[in-house]
Amino acid sequence: MNIGEVLGELQQDFPQVTASKIRFLEEKGLVTPQRTAAGYRKYTDADVDRLRFILALQRDQYLPLKVIKDYLDAVDRGEHPESLPGGLTLSPRSVSDQLAQEIAGHIRPLTRAELQGISGAGGDLLDSLEQFGMIQADEDGRYGDHALKAARAAVVLSSHGLEPRHLRPFRAAADREIGLVEQATAAMATRRDAAARARVAEAAREISEACLGLHSALVGAAIADLDT
Structure with missing residues (x-):
């Protein structure tokens, strides 16, 4: 398939996906389509399943691309990683549409x-x-x-x-976190093309993930003191 045909396969479930987004995922090493002698990208059904899996995890589980890539890299090496953050599990090398929906828990x-x-x-x-x-x-x-x-x-x-x-403090804390994300991505957000928007969204996910990790660590440390 060419990239237009890939979009046709994906857009029913992911109406916001664009050619620039797919190229961005390729740039990040998450998908590697074949190339013709003239340099045109050619995608297989397996590439489309892989893209669907990546997009589902981004949309429904809000996972950063780095986490998804590390998982898929392990699968590509022939390893059998047990789970993704949040306890999501799947059978390596079997990323069908049905499985992607089940894993993502999309409703x-x-x-x-x-x-x-x-x-x-x-x-x-x-x-x-x-x-x-x-x-x-x-x-x-x-x-x-x-x-x-x-x-x-x-x-x-x-x-x-x-x-x-x-x-209510959770709502206020979330609003402050969103403010931090917007501040950190302001320079990137000045560009309006689809690839730039994809980079902003991915940076936002990484920042948010780090914020949640910090919050969890601080609260976890305080709760641990209750046991001492």
Whole structure:
């Protein structure tokens, strides 16, 4: 397949993907298409499956490209890595569309009733989460994967007596983190082409991952002191 045919294969599931994004992934060493004698890229079905897998992990699990590349490099070397961050597992060398969807845990947008049923959150809890900016419906009144994760977390926290009003510091901390990401990527964001946007998004993921790691380390250290 040429790159236009690859886009045709991917855009139903990933409508935002562009030729520049695919070339960016090639530049980063995540996919290596064959070349014709004239230098044109030629993609196989396996390349498309690999791209679909990468894009699904980026979109649904928010994993940095470096983490995905390290995993795929290990697979390419014939190793059998057990899991990705977050406990995601897969069978090496088998990255089909169905498997990619299963691994990513991608869900279609949910109605409010579906969000309530799947997350276990009551209507009052969802109302409070919306009031405090923890979840937000799209223009069609549906909720994405991030809303589901937030609602599930809120259910657990509420069982320990922590109500949405107690969680406002998380919203404030997230907003501050977003500000740091925007500040760090401001220079890169001045360019408007698709490849530049892909670089900004990847840098944002790496910064966010580092911020989450730092937060986890600091909180983990404090909790460890409770055992001493």
